[in-house]
Every structure is written in structure tokens, then in C-alpha cells.
Amino acid sequence: MSATSANVSERRVQPPSLAISTVIFALRPSESSGRPTLWLPLVRRIRQPYLGQWALPGGPLAHSESLQDAASRNLLETTGLAPRYLEQLYAFGGLDRSAGQRLVSIVYWALVQPDEAALTRESENVRWFRADRLESLAFDHNEIVKYALWRLRNKMEYGSIAYHLLGERFTLAQVREVYEAVLDKELDPANFRRQLRSTPHIEPTDEHLTGTRHRPPRLYRYAGPVPDGSVRQPLPASP
Amino acid sequence: MSATSANVSERRVQPPSLAISTVIFALRPSESSGRPTLWLPLVRRIRQPYLGQWALPGGPLAHSESLQDAASRNLLETTGLAPRYLEQLYAFGGLDRSAGQRLVSIVYWALVQPDEAALTRESENVRWFRADRLESLAFDHNEIVKYALWRLRNKMEYGSIAYHLLGERFTLAQVREVYEAVLDKELDPANFRRQLRSTPHIEPTDEHLTGTRHRPPRLYRYAGPVPDGSVRQPLPASP
Structure with a gap:
């Protein structure tokens, strides 16, 4: 050979x-x-x-x-x-x-x-x-x-995934920007704000965005379940 | 060595x-x-x-x-x-x-x-x-x-998956049985029937289940999109 x-x-x-x-x-x-x-x-x-x-x-x-x-x-x-x-x-x-x-x-x-x-x-x-x-x-x-x-x-349709791209605290405008970036299209700010406010697990905090603006926007936090892959998914312990 | x-x-x-x-x-x-x-x-x-x-x-x-x-x-x-x-x-x-x-x-x-x-x-x-x-x-x-x-x-929450366990034509009771089998719990027939009728993509046909029953139940068909993995998923051609 x-x-x-x-x-x-x-x-x-x-x-x-x-x-x-x-x-x-x-x-x-x-x-x-x-x-x-x-x-x-x-x-x-x-x-x-x-x-x-x-x-x-x-x-x-x-x-x-x-x-x-x-x-x-x-x-x-x-x-x-x-x-x-x-x-x-x-x-x-x-x-x-x-x-x-x-x-x-x-x-x-x-x-x-x-x-x-x-x-x-x-x-x-x-x-x-x-x-x-x-x-x-x-x-x-x-x-x-x-x-x-x-x-x-x-x-993105299930909601919680967006918050992995943001910090612990975020403004509603920042959430919209995540959606716009991922979906690659502009969203109407007022509509999006309204929808987001009626979403469960998005909670207002007492904090506001620091900066020089006259009316600094309120910061929110995500308090819902984490998506597949982290905790909810009952993956076998060994693999 | x-x-x-x-x-x-x-x-x-x-x-x-x-x-x-x-x-x-x-x-x-x-x-x-x-x-x-x-x-x-x-x-x-x-x-x-x-x-x-x-x-x-x-x-x-x-x-x-x-x-x-x-x-x-x-x-x-x-x-x-x-x-x-x-x-x-x-x-x-x-x-x-x-x-x-x-x-x-x-x-x-x-x-x-x-x-x-x-x-x-x-x-x-x-x-x-x-x-x-x-x-x-x-x-x-x-x-x-x-x-x-x-x-x-x-x-199962997204609907169309259930129909892969059934034939082309099925009764509403058969759909309920799929859900009961997968979720491992009994569901109220009347409630389930009502929910299912308001689900898009479930269409009545002109056919009925053949058999010996006095009032044979109507057969339905699934006419919606197929779930992940078959067609909707834009998997790369090569892998």
C-alpha cells in the first residue's frame, strides 16, 4: 500500500x-x-x-x-x-x-x-x-x-430576551432602540411606549437617567422570568 | 514507551x-x-x-x-x-x-x-x-x-405542532386528546372546543368521521404555517 x-x-x-x-x-x-x-x-x-x-x-x-x-x-x-x-x-x-x-x-x-x-x-x-x-x-x-x-x-416576540442586551436599569426609549436594532426597522415611540407599559415584568424604579437633560427619563427594570437556556429550561445536569 | x-x-x-x-x-x-x-x-x-x-x-x-x-x-x-x-x-x-x-x-x-x-x-x-x-x-x-x-x-402553546401527531383530517375531540396526552392532564371538552374554534388555521371540511355513530363528528384540517424545523426556518442550505 x-x-x-x-x-x-x-x-x-x-x-x-x-x-x-x-x-x-x-x-x-x-x-x-x-x-x-x-x-x-x-x-x-x-x-x-x-x-x-x-x-x-x-x-x-x-x-x-x-x-x-x-x-x-x-x-x-x-x-x-x-x-x-x-x-x-x-x-x-x-x-x-x-x-x-x-x-x-x-x-x-x-x-x-x-x-x-x-x-x-x-x-x-x-x-x-x-x-x-x-x-x-x-x-x-x-x-x-x-x-x-x-x-x-x-x-424578541417573547419579550425577556431584549433585556440581555441592556443593563440592569434602562429607559423605555432604550428598549425601543433594542427592538429597532434587532428588527432593523423604526418603531413609533408613542405606540411602543404604550405597549411596553402594558407588558408584565417591566417595573418602574425610583431612579432617573442621569445627564444634563431638563426632564431626565425614568429608569425601569426587568423583573420577569429568564428565557430558555438559562434557568427555566430543565436541562439534564450531566450534559 | x-x-x-x-x-x-x-x-x-x-x-x-x-x-x-x-x-x-x-x-x-x-x-x-x-x-x-x-x-x-x-x-x-x-x-x-x-x-x-x-x-x-x-x-x-x-x-x-x-x-x-x-x-x-x-x-x-x-x-x-x-x-x-x-x-x-x-x-x-x-x-x-x-x-x-x-x-x-x-x-x-x-x-x-x-x-x-x-x-x-x-x-x-x-x-x-x-x-x-x-x-x-x-x-x-x-x-x-x-x-x-x-x-x-x-x-404546544404555539398550536401547529399538535397536528403532526394527527392525520390530515381530524375531529376536534382528537385534537383535545393530543393536548391531554402531551400535557398529561384532562381538559374540559366544551371549553377546549370553544378555544379551538377561535384558533386560526383550523378549518372545517365537508367530511365526517366514518363509523357507526348516530351523529358522526365533523372532520377538520390544519391549514396554517408549519413550525420551526420544516419550512419557516431559514436554515443554511449546506448544513
Whole structure:
């Protein structure tokens, strides 16, 4: 048997590789309008395949860690982020995702608040990008981001997800800006305010936004249940 | 280096194994009351680990097939089932799921209609079990079934999922029986009927249930959107 045929048959029996990737969304001001928009951190590939292209933070699964622990560790190592909200998004395992090699990626996603996002170590190889203006990413990562955005928009209907993108206290206008950023459309302020006031779990506090304005707006807080993936979901203890 | 230490280090660098499993729910009559209840097919393990114990249908991922194709193929090979509705449930990757070996299972789930369920090849090693009365299964499969049931109950709130457990035409009483089976509680027939009639997408047909009854009940059909996982979900084409 020649070396070449041995390599071919070895590749055939090798199990598919397994990677953990993360999609992290945070609100940051638009460069042009200054309005909050959705951004995500990407990491530049420093090896083949896709050398030099931007990719979702991630890496291989170590033997001694759960999927979620691997996602957290990869994220911390590459971006410095340790999000409070991290949830499994989907397992991607198409045939030609990785330049001929069979690679299955289990993708986690996170929503981070502005204070968390500010802690990211940006560098030549780690940068935040606007979610709606991505260049061509490594692997099928454009498709994965598109899918994560779709899931995020769907989840907005259930309410509580929006507050993971805000701090503990927020104005009603800030909540509207989250919806506008995620849904990518303008909403009528008066209508939105009325709807939001009749939403359960949004409680006014005694505090107001500090600043120079004549009538500083009141701060609210979210006091409802947390969404899937954090507490309500009775995930088995072991996985 | 001795043979033993070579084996140990080999095991350490080996990537985690990857398996695809499926949870399939169908309605079948209860053995005692005859009322529809949730059942699922299980397969008896014919090798270690967990030799002889019942497990979810599944197997390894072949190199030339997508995750969903692997789920369909495993299901067909083990049970003869080819469900119309098959969706990714979750990836389970805890540390001690598989008797010391690191195993990640990507789990798909399906709802099958009674006519599909009737096509299952039952045998000494393939049998249907009541979902709420499972013995101790192989691996963490009891936990996976528990999680799938939780997801199914959550999805019932959005309506259309129930119709995957029924045929094309159904009576309003049959819909109530699905809800009763999944939620595991009795519902008031008159209230349920009233609620269901005001639900969009449930359309009366001109047909009635055939049988010997004096006033055969009218048959309805579901004419709304299909839920996540089939059409609405803009999953990337490649994975």
C-alpha cells in the first residue's frame, strides 16, 4: 500500500472533527447615525484553512470539559468575554463546511450587555463588526450569523430576551432602540411606549437617567422570568 | 514507551466520538384506558456499553451524510420509520455520558402520525414504550427524553405542532386528546372546543368521521404555517 492510499483510507475512517463556536451579539452605536445597532466580535484566522479571514470565536472541544464550558473558555481566551447569558444555538454539520475536511460545529450564542462588551480585548486579530454588514467570513460562518439573527428576531416576540442586551436599569426609549436594532426597522415611540407599559415584568424604579437633560427619563427594570437556556429550561445536569 | 501508556495517550488525543440519536413521539392507545398517550420506539443495545438495555435509535455519523440525513438513515435502519417532521433537538456532550468514553450526541426529534407509526417493524430488539413510563435507559437517554417532552409541551402553546401527531383530517375531540396526552392532564371538552374554534388555521371540511355513530363528528384540517424545523426556518442550505 502506498503512502497516498494509506492517507486516503485513514482520512475516510477518521471521525468527523468537532468544534465549538460562539456568536456574541451586543449593541454598539452605529458609526454613521450613532443609534444602537447589533455588533459581534470576530477573530482573524491565523492558520489554514481560511488563513487571514475573519471567523466566529471558537476552537476544539477539550476532553475534560462540557460543551458549554468549552464555549465559555474559547470565548474568554479569544475575546476576553464571559457573558452572563450563553445558550446552545444549533449544531452545523454539512458536508463541505471546511475545505474538504468533515467538521461539525456546535454553536453557542450569547447576548452581552454594553458593560460586558466594553471589556473585549480588541487587537489586530480580534474586532467587533456590524452584524448587518459582514464581509465574507471563514467556513459557513455568514450562514451561521444569519441563522442566529433569525433566532434572535423570533425570540424578541417573547419579550425577556431584549433585556440581555441592556443593563440592569434602562429607559423605555432604550428598549425601543433594542427592538429597532434587532428588527432593523423604526418603531413609533408613542405606540411602543404604550405597549411596553402594558407588558408584565417591566417595573418602574425610583431612579432617573442621569445627564444634563431638563426632564431626565425614568429608569425601569426587568423583573420577569429568564428565557430558555438559562434557568427555566430543565436541562439534564450531566450534559 | 509501553503499550499501555501508548494506549492512554492515544485515548487522550482522540477526538470525542460523535453520534446521532432520535426521539420519535407518536400517539398510541393506553394499554389500560385506551386513550391516546405518547409513545416512542426504542432499540435494544446489542453491544457494550449498556449491552441489553433499551436506547434511543441512533448510530455514528457517516462521512458522506449531513446530520439530518444521518438521523433519517439511522431511524429508517433501526425502526423502519421515515417521519415527515424531523428537527434538531439539542447536542448533548456532558463528560460522563458513555461509560468513560467521551461521546457527543446530536439529537433529532420527530413527531409521527399514527399511520407512520403503524409501519414500524417491531421485533425482539425494537419496541414502542410509553413515554411517561420508561425504565432505566442506556446512556443519559432518560434525560434526553425528559428534555424532548419538555420541549414538546412548550411547543404546544404555539398550536401547529399538535397536528403532526394527527392525520390530515381530524375531529376536534382528537385534537383535545393530543393536548391531554402531551400535557398529561384532562381538559374540559366544551371549553377546549370553544378555544379551538377561535384558533386560526383550523378549518372545517365537508367530511365526517366514518363509523357507526348516530351523529358522526365533523372532520377538520390544519391549514396554517408549519413550525420551526420544516419550512419557516431559514436554515443554511449546506448544513
